[in-house]
Amino acid sequence: MGAYIVRRVLLIIPTLLLVYTIAFFMVHATPGGPWDNAEKPLPPAVIENIKIKYHLDDPIWKQYLEYLSGAVRGDLGPSYVNRSQDVADILRRAFPVSLQLGITALVLGALIGIPLGTLAAVKQNTLTDYLAMFFAVVGVSTPNYVTASALVLILAVFLHWLPPGGWHGVFSKTIIIPALALAFGPASALARYIRSSMLEVLRQDYMRTARAKGLSDRVVIIGHGLRNALVPVITVSAFLVADVITGSFFVETITSVPGLGRYFVNAATGRDYPVVLALSLLFAIVIVVMNLVVDVLYAVLDPRVRYR
Amino acid sequence: MRAEPRFRVPSFPPQITQISRRHLIQLAGAGASTSVIGALLAACGGGSSAPTTAATTAATAAATSAASATTPAATAAAAQPGTPLSNPTVAAGVSGTKLAAKQELRYPNTEPPHLDPDLMEGRHEILVGMQLFDPLVTFENEQPVPICAEKWDVSSDGTQYTFHLRSGMKWSDGQPVTAHDFEYSWKRALTPSLASDYASALYPFKGALDFNTGKNTDPTSVQITAPDDLTLQGTTDHPAPYLLHLCATWTYLPVPKWAVDKSGDKWVEPGNIVTNGMFKLQDWKHDQEIVIVRNEDYWGQKPTLQQISFPISADPFSTSVKDYEANAIDITDEIGPSDITRVKSDPTYSKELHHYVWSGTAFVAFDCGNTASPVSKADFRQALYLATDQKTLCQSVLKGLYDPAPTVTPPDVAGYNPSAAPTGGVDAAKQKLASAGYANGQGFPGVKLVWPADVRYDLLAQALQQMWKTNLGIEVTLQRMESKEFNAAFNSWTKTPFEMYIDRWGSDYSDPYNWYPILWTSDQDFFRTHWKNADFDKQVAAADLELDPDKRKAEYEKAETLLMQGMPVLPLYHLDVNAMVRPYVEGFKEPASAAQWRQAFSGVKILEH
Numbered sequence: 066m067g068a069y070i071v072r073r074v075l076l077i078i079p080t081l082l083l084v085y086t087i088a089f090f091m092v093h094a095t096p097g098g099p100w101d102n103a104e105k106p107l108p109p110a111v112i113e114n115i116k117i118k119y120h121l122d123d124p125i126w127k128q129y130l131e132y133l134s135g136a137v138r139g140d141l142g143p144s145y146v147n148r149s150q151d152v153a154d155i156l157r158r159a160f161p162v163s164l165q166l167g168i169t170a171l172v173l174g175a176l177i178g179i180p181l182g183t184l185a186a187v188k189q190n191t192l193t194d195y196l197a198m199f200f201a202v203v204g205v206s207t208p209n210y211v212t213a214s215a216l217v218l219i220l221a222v223f224l225h226w227l228p229p230g231g232w233h234g235v236f237s238k239t240i241i242i243p244a245l246a247l248a249f250g251p252a253s254a255l256a257r258y259i260r261s262s263m264l265e266v267l268r269q270d271y272m273r274t275a276r277a278k279g280l281s282d283r284v285v286i287i288g289h290g291l292r293n294a295l296v297p298v299i300t301v302s303a304f305l306v307a308d309v310i311t312g313s314f315f316v317e318t319i320t321s322v323p324g325l326g327r328y329f330v331n332a333a334t335g336r337d338y339p340v341v342l343a344l345s346l347l348f349a350i351v352i353v354v355m356n357l358v359v360d361v362l363y364a365v366l367d368p369r370v371r372y373r
Numbered sequence: 374m375r376a377e378p379r380f381r382v383p384s385f386p387p388q389i390t391q392i393s394r395r396h397l398i399q400l401a402g403a404g405a406s407t408s409v410i411g412a413l414l415a416a417c418g419g420g421s422s423a424p425t426t427a428a429t430t431a432a433t434a435a436a437t438s439a440a441s442a443t444t445p446a447a448t449a450a451a452a453q454p455g456t457p458l459s460n461p462t463v464a465a466g467v468s469g470t471k472l473a474a475k476q477e478l479r480y481p482n483t484e485p486p487h488l489d490p491d492l493m494e495g496r497h498e499i500l501v502g503m504q505l506f507d508p509l510v511t512f513e514n515e516q517p518v519p520i521c522a523e524k525w526d527v528s529s530d531g532t533q534y535t536f537h538l539r540s541g542m543k544w545s546d547g548q549p550v551t552a553h554d555f556e557y558s559w560k561r562a563l564t565p566s567l568a569s570d571y572a573s574a575l576y577p578f579k580g581a582l583d584f585n586t587g588k589n590t591d592p593t594s595v596q597i598t599a600p601d602d603l604t605l606q607g608t609t610d611h612p613a614p615y616l617l618h619l620c621a622t623w624t625y626l627p628v629p630k631w632a633v634d635k636s637g638d639k640w641v642e643p644g645n646i647v648t649n650g651m652f653k654l655q656d657w658k659h660d661q662e663i664v665i666v667r668n669e670d671y672w673g674q675k676p677t678l679q680q681i682s683f684p685i686s687a688d689p690f691s692t693s694v695k696d697y698e699a700n701a702i703d704i705t706d707e708i709g710p711s712d713i714t715r716v717k718s719d720p721t722y723s724k725e726l727h728h729y730v731w732s733g734t735a736f737v738a739f740d741c742g743n744t745a746s747p748v749s750k751a752d753f754r755q756a757l758y759l760a761t762d763q764k765t766l767c768q769s770v771l772k773g774l775y776d777p778a779p780t781v782t783p784p785d786v787a788g789y790n791p792s793a794a795p796t797g798g799v800d801a802a803k804q805k806l807a808s809a810g811y812a813n814g815q816g817f818p819g820v821k822l823v824w825p826a827d828v829r830y831d832l833l834a835q836a837l838q839q840m841w842k843t844n845l846g847i848e849v850t851l852q853r854m855e856s857k858e859f860n861a862a863f864n865s866w867t868k869t870p871f872e873m874y875i876d877r878w879g880s881d882y883s884d885p886y887n888w889y890p891i892l893w894t895s896d897q898d899f900f901r902t903h904w905k906n907a908d909f910d911k912q913v914a915a916a917d918l919e920l921d922p923d924k925r926k927a928e929y930e931k932a933e934t935l936l937m938q939g940m941p942v943l944p945l946y947h948l949d950v951n952a953m954v955r956p957y958v959e960g961f962k963e964p965a966s967a968a969q970w971r972q973a974f975s976g977v978k979i980l981e982h
Contacts, residue, residue, distance in 0.1 A: 096858055096861050097855075097857035097858050097860060097861035098857075098861070100568065111565050111568050111572070111585065111586065111587075112568070113587070114565040114566050114568065114587065115566075115568040118566055118568075143638070146486050147484075147486050147487065147659075148486060148487040148489070148492065148638055149487045149488075149489070149638050149639050149640075149641045149642055150639075150659070155659075158659060158660075159660065190394075195394075217695055218695065221695065221699045222695050222698045222699050225699065225700075228699065228701060229692070229695050229696050229699040229701055230684075230686065230692060230696065230701070231661070231662075231684065231701070232661060317687065318686070318687035318688050318691075318692075319691070319692060321661075321684065321685065321686045321687070321692060323658070323659065323660030323661045323685070324660075327660075327687045331687075334855060334856060334857060335857065336857050
């Protein structure tokens with residue numbers, strides 16, 4: 066197991082390198098550069114000077130290596146758009162916010178989705194089942210910006226129960242709307258996965274044995290059924306987690322949460338190369354780490370799984 | 374099928390008897406159709422009552438708010454054409470004049486990329502920056518108002534400017550404000566390595582262009598000097614009657630050298646920043662909020678407001694109306710077409726809505742030099758103009774957000790000449806199209822219209838395509854471009870041909886110098902129209918040098934006539950601002966041009982509410 070983990074960790078490096086290469090060339094291949102301003106087009110001599118200052122006049126392979134060597138040493142470069150901040154400043158400030166919001170959304174999603182899925186599985190083909198799956202389909206199909214806008218309109222504008230936006234940490238009222246909006250997607254996905262997983266587990270012989278032993282319904286369903294049903298679901302949720310904790314552009318824009326989400330899009334549209342590259346690397350790291358965590362968890366939860 | 378083992382579950386939710394899938398779908402269908410029918414009935418019934426409430430509230434609004442101009446006609450009549458605009462201050466909607474204990478205003482904004490005067494180019498940093506830094510002069514009702522400069526002399530030939538600074542002014546860290554700070558800031562803005570977008574604002578000075586483009590690397594070649602602490606001198610290339618207007622803009626603000634030396638790029642961050650204005654930067658939580666507080670050591674008239682906070686949203690156009698309705702902000706002037714109808718028909722908010730003119734025009738620009746395209750023919754461009762119904766565009770497509778523009782230059786800039794607009798309607802349009810060689814649209818090769826992604830342009834482009842097809846029978850293809858892609862294309866159009874695109878120009882300051890010689894003359898041609906008209910160039914050159922204001926205005930008006938005959942751009946609408954202001958906010962002045970942001974908040978008082 067240890068050797069497996071070490072091997073997986075070492076594999077992160079070539080993965081990141083590949084992501085970096087693809088992102089680098091895509092970003093430089095996109096038409097339009099960071100200083101293409103229509104409002105007051107800069108004189109060519111000025112643009113030359115900027116290129117020299119930011120090493121953009123070097124041959125492309127040299128820029129590739131320069132940024133890479135900087136990134137390895139922790140220097141992620143300056144932001145071309147937000148001139149008074151470094152990329153590292155931006156990440157240090159915005160990532161924790163997205164992380165906190167994402168984790169809250171996931172917890173909420175799990176609290177909503179898991180019981181819903183379990184209920185649907187146990188009461189298969191009843192009205193409860195149909196309603197739960199209807200909710201799940203709606204949750205998966207509705208884009209999260211529609212949910213966010215609807216929640217803001219209803220809860221903040223019409224009912225004045227919650228503030229319409231802003232961020233004051235995890236334990237304040239401002240987190241409720243964005244967390245809910247972000248939670249519906251994972252909740253619905255989880256509900257569906259749990260339901261199908263549970264349905265399989267409920268048919269197993271050991272469930273019948275447990276019941277025959279006289280254990281209460283709750284212990285049988287939760288202790289024996291859910292515990293086993295969760296295992297395959299965890300493997301599927303790695304991407305879910307990565308997606309949510311790196312921030313959602315729409316939800317963060319609509320609810321004014323100062324997270325990473327908007328930087329993903331604004332850096333791309335503003336051709337802020339260092340920010341785009343840093344964010345691509347960050348997202349890649351998060352996904353790879355999440356996958357590894359989930360695989361290890363899988364081995365821990367299911368003793369039949371053994372890694373060589 | 375083998376019977377499934379039945380598990381008994383806890384009592385909540387109660388056990389529901391099994392229902393077959395077919396029954397469920399029947400139930401769902403019945404439920405859905407009843408709700409749809411019910412919604413339709415409600416909409417039909419509710420719709421008829423809405424117009425009457427809007428009419429009565431509009432009447433009361435007009436009656437009560439005497440000082441705020443609610444119709445563009447009123448504003449235009451009050452300001453003589455050619456008079457730089459100053460929007461009226463908002464009168465409070467509540468009665469009584471008792472001030473609230475906490476004088477705090479909340480105004481929405483987007484994250485500014487920085488707050489450096491020498492780099493400022495966009496609304497978001499300008500509106501905050503103009504509160505923090507004081508310029509030499511500002512303008513109110515067309516008259517210059519001394520701020521940092523107590524008085525100034527202009528030589529008789531109009532090229533030598535000497536500013537005498539006020540003594541006793543201090544930066545927020547206690548250092549005195551001197552002429553050296555202005556000299557440093559202006560030369561810094563021109564430094565090539567800073568890559569300031571607005572360095573060209575300083576080009577009137579001798580040596581500035583060469584220094585900025587790198588032809589001359591010696592900063593002392595720029596004719597801006599500070600002979601002593603309180604005297605600032607500048608020499609311009611040619612007489613520049615508009616120079617004082619420029620001095621009121623953001624690029625001309627002073628910058629403290631020692632702060633930049635100490636903190637480099639980060640000198641604008643809270644804790645490092647040093648300012649000399651009515652307000653000081655207290656906090657800047659990136660992406661969240663900017664808070665500025667009254668400068669208690671300010672030498673001049675202190676504002677009544679103690680604090681302004683700018684909650685930051687990534688897209689105020691989509692969030693600010695909701696924030697206003699949820700009472701998170703006090704003013705918003707970023708109302709989009711999707712919200713404006715709702716706001717206008719709301720009984721409360723329609724009273725709080727104010728409509729101002731803003732100095733600027735949106736238009737379609739043509740490549741007059743593209744001989745492979747119909748747009749190079751003046752008759753064709755005239756035909757397009759006559760076939761365009763600007764009133765419908767503004768009222769129906771843009772939901773009354775803006776005023777139609779019969780001519781290019783906006784009403785507040787000298788040279789505004791609505792009589793120069795071609796007349797004749799669709800019939801004349803068809804005739805012009807025939808003169809261009811495409812009678813009834815026969816043989817028309819098709820043209821392409823591009824624009825940078827913006828919800829207003831999106832709507833406009835489709836409406837124009839429709840109008841031109843219906844009225845002229847011609848085909849127009851549309852292409853919407855993402856903003857940097859458009860910018861790259863825009864920069865390439867100095868050399869590569871194009872056909873037409875939508876864009877706009879908003880005045881930095883309300884003077885014709887910010888329009889005619891910069892935008893439409895053959896050598897400047899800011900919008901790459903490749904329109905060459907020697908008469909127009911001569912007319913503008915003569916007007917630029919004219920020092921008598923009335924003669925100057927007449928000269929520019931003649932230029933406008935020539936401009937509308939050549940039609941290198943097709944004017945669509947004049948930029949306006951629709952703002953919602955809380956009834957307890959008194960004295961807010963929506964800036965008519967960007968340089969007037971300084972006065973926006975200085976007179977604001979919060980009344981008790």
